[in-house]
Amino acid sequence: MPVEIKLKSLEALEIGIFSYSLAPEEKFVSFNPAMAKIFSFSDSHKFAAKKFPQLFINQADWQLFLAKLNKEKKAEFFEAACLKGDKKVVWVMITATLLHCGRGKKSIEGIVQKIDSSGNGLHKVTREPDLLQTILDSIPDAIYFKDRKNRITRVNKFYADGFGGRLERIIGKTDFDFFPKEQALLMFSDDNQVIKTGKPIVGKIERTLLPNGTWNQVITTKVPMFDNYGKIIGTMGITRDMTPHANLERERYAMVLKALMVLGRALELRDPYTQTHARDVGVIVQKIAVELKLDEDKVTALKIAAELHDLGKIGIPLDILIKPGKLSDLEYSLIKEHTTNCYNLIKDIEFPFPLADIIYQHHERLDGSGYPHGIKGKHILKDSRILAVADVLEAMTHHRPYRAALGIESAIKELKAGSGKIYDTEIVDVTLRLIRRNKGQPFWQNKEFEWKA
Ligand SMILES: [Fe+2]
Ligand SMILES: [Fe+2]
Numbered sequence: 001m002p003v004e005i006k007l008k009s010l011e012a013l014e015i016g017i018f019s020y021s022l023a024p025e026e027k028f029v030s031f032n033p034a035m036a037k038i039f040s041f042s043d044s045h046k047f048a049a050k051k052f053p054q055l056f057i058n059q060a061d062w063q064l065f066l067a068k069l070n071k072e073k074k075a076e077f078f079e080a081a082c083l084k085g086d087k088k089v090v091w092v093m094i095t096a097t098l099l100h101c102g103r104g105k106k107s108i109e110g111i112v113q114k115i116d117s118s119g120n121g122l123h124k125v126t127r128e129p130d131l132l133q134t135i136l137d138s139i140p141d142a143i144y145f146k147d148r149k150n151r152i153t154r155v156n157k158f159y160a161d162g163f164g165g166r167l168e169r170i171i172g173k174t175d176f177d178f179f180p181k182e183q184a185l186l187m188f189s190d191d192n193q194v195i196k197t198g199k200p201i202v203g204k205i206e207r208t209l210l211p212n213g214t215w216n217q218v219i220t221t222k223v224p225m226f227d228n229y230g231k232i233i234g235t236m237g238i239t240r241d242m243t244p245h246a247n248l249e250r251e252r253y254a255m256v257l258k259a260l261m262v263l264g265r266a267l268e269l270r271d272p273y274t275q276t277h278a279r280d281v282g283v284i285v286q287k288i289a290v291e292l293k294l295d296e297d298k299v300t301a302l303k304i305a306a307e308l309h310d311l312g313k314i315g316i317p318l319d320i321l322i323k324p325g326k327l328s329d330l331e332y333s334l335i336k337e338h339t340t341n342c343y344n345l346i347k348d349i350e351f352p353f354p355l356a357d358i359i360y361q362h363h364e365r366l367d368g369s370g371y372p373h374g375i376k377g378k379h380i381l382k383d384s385r386i387l388a389v390a391d392v393l394e395a396m397t398h399h400r401p402y403r404a405a406l407g408i409e410s411a412i413k414e415l416k417a418g419s420g421k422i423y424d425t426e427i428v429d430v431t432l433r434l435i436r437r438n439k440g441q442p443f444w445q446n447k448e449f450e451w452k453a
Contacts, residue, residue, distance in 0.1 A: 014038060016112035020052050023106040027051070038092065038114050040084035047085070052108075057081045057089065057171050058145070058153035060225070060233040067228065069098040069108060079115065081154065087168040091115050141241075145225065147234040150174050150191045183208065194222045194235050205242070217246040249352070256349055260308055267314045271321045277394055282306035283444035284390035284431075291430045292386075301353040302383055309359050309387055312341030336371050339363055354381065362387040365422035385424040389415065389431055392423075397442055408435065408442055 016035030021027050028048050039055060041047035056062040061080040068075040074097045084090050096110025136143050136156035145154040151172050163169045175184040190201055200223040208218050222237045264278060285306045289299040313321060316338060320331045327335065343360040361384035364370035366377050370388075380388075396411040412432065419428040434443050 014114060017110075018112065019107060019109045021105070021107045023104055029107065035112060038090065038112055039082065040086045040088070040090070042085075055082045057083050059147050060153070060227060063227060063233065065094065069096065073098050075110075081171075083168075083171065089167045089171060139238075142239040143236070144239075145234060145236050146174075146191060148195055148232070150188055150235075153234065179208070190220075190222055191235050191237075194224050195232055198224050198232055200224065208239075216241055216243040218242055253349075253351055256351075257304060260311065260346065263314060264308055264311055267311060270318060271313065277398065278307050278310060280394045280398075280444050281309065281387070281390045284393060285386050287434055287443060288386050288390060288427060288430050291434060292426070297353070298383070301351075301355070301358070302386060305355055305358040305362075305383060305387055306390065308342065308346070308355070309362050309391065310338060310342075311345065311359075312338035312343070315341040336363070340372050353383075357381060358383040358387065360384075362391060364388070365418075366420070366424065367422055369422060382424075386427050389423050389427045393431060394444070408440065 014034050014037060016032060016038045018031040018035050019029040021029050028050070031044075031047070033044065036042075036044045036047040039047060039050075041050075053059065053062045056065075058081060065075055065078050065080065068078065074095075076095050078094045078096075080092060080094070082090050082092050091114070093113045093115050094110055096108045099107050099109060101107065133154075133156070136154075137158075139156060140158055142159040142162070143156040144152055144159055147153050151174055152170055153172075155167070155170055157165075160167055160170060175187040178184070179187065186206070190204070193199075194201060200221065202221050204220050204222075206218055206220060207215055218239045219242050220237060220239045222235050224232045225234045225236050227233045268278070282303045285302040286299055289302050294302075313335075316334055320327070320334055323331065339360050339362065343356050346359070347356040349356075358381055360372070361375065361380050364373065364375050364380045364384060365388070366380070366385075368374045368376040370380075392414065393411050396406045396414060397408050399405045412435065415423060415428045415431060419425050435441070437443070
């Protein structure tokens with residue numbers, strides 16, 4: 001048990017006095033009762049069992065304090081946020097000297113005073129940490145500092161308000177304490193990337209599950225934090241809630257999509273043979289996308305692309321579209337223009353995914369035998385490769401003006417024969433699995449296709 005120092009006048013002023021051994025063993029050698037009181041330890045034995053760095057919320061502050069002592073042999077009016085025995089935060093000001101006592105013995109002796117975080121301490125001094133905190137608290141975005149182990153060391157008011165303003169619920173915690181594991185892993189990986197590379201991550205858009213169970217869309221920037229020696233000591237992040245903006249964007253593009261859907265319906269009225277084609281292709285791509293475990297936004301993008309993929313046929317003469325029998329080369333070349341027609345129609349409309357390109361490439365084939373550009377393999381968007389398989393599957397199992405339905409057996413044969421040559425193997429495998437699961441029958445027909453913006 002360390003020696004307790006008792007000086008009445010200092011106890012009344014609540015000035016903590018301590019002697020702390022750094023080497024050969026880290027421990028408090030002596031301290032006065034005011035020291036334990038400042039850190040809210042009613043039991044001085046429990047306080048004695050603490051190591052000094054454990055009292056610091058931000059390990060970077062402890063490192064800075066040590067660095068200052070090592071360099072100047074003393075640290076005057078050093079301020080830091082500490083965690084008390086009752087898990088609340090206390091701001092303290094430490095003045096200490098470093099002592100070398102020979103034979104590797106090293107210790108710190110000094111005094112500790114409690115100050116409040118608004119700058120009205122026992123001794124009124126200009127305190128930069130509080131100025132920084134005041135600035136941080138005035139910003140209506142979530143701002144947070146983390147150490148190298150991704151533990152939160154400081155937050156601003158906006159962040160703290162999300163937890164009822166209770167810092168003890170936040171400080172020292174990691175994202176795993178607040179967010180679902182998968183989401184926390186992504187955040188953890190971003191923090192580690194910043195620490196490892198020293199490069200910031202700027203303006204990353206992500207969806208976040210809030211502690212109250214609602215989702216929001218946020219934009220986050222994370223930057224590395226350096227100490228005076230240029231060593232990375234952690235990260236600082238700024239997260240802005242973009243949910244209202246995202247909702248507006250969503251409404252805007254939902255309106256545009258509705259207008260395009262009307263065009264799609266107009267095409268269906270014009271060409272009854274393809275009346276259910278687009279919607280059935282939509283159901284097929286949706287099933288494939290879910291089976292491929294694509295995220296929700298991707299599934300939605302694919303469904304929309306499927307609904308609109310043949311919209312370009314609106315620019316093709318009807319007598320060609322519904323012509324029974326074989327098409328001439330010229331007629332076929334006109335049909336092939338539907339991908340370019342659609343691309344030109346929608347390419348200038350902004351969507352949060354490359355809708356125009358997905359549609360543009362839905363007749364491209366892995367070996368370059370497709371159209372309009374004959375692009376090959378992985379150069380074809382994955383969404384377009386999915387759409388291509390779904391399109392062929394639906395088309396072969398439905399009647400066309402120039403032929404009767406070829407049936408699902410023929411479609412399976414076509415997909416198997418083209419797998420890895422003209423169609424993506426993984427997508428074909430997933431599609432065949434879906435058919436098998438439906439006892440060899442089409443898994444999309446008679447299903448009402450629902451599109452939700
Ligand atoms: Fe097409
Ligand atoms: Fe099609």
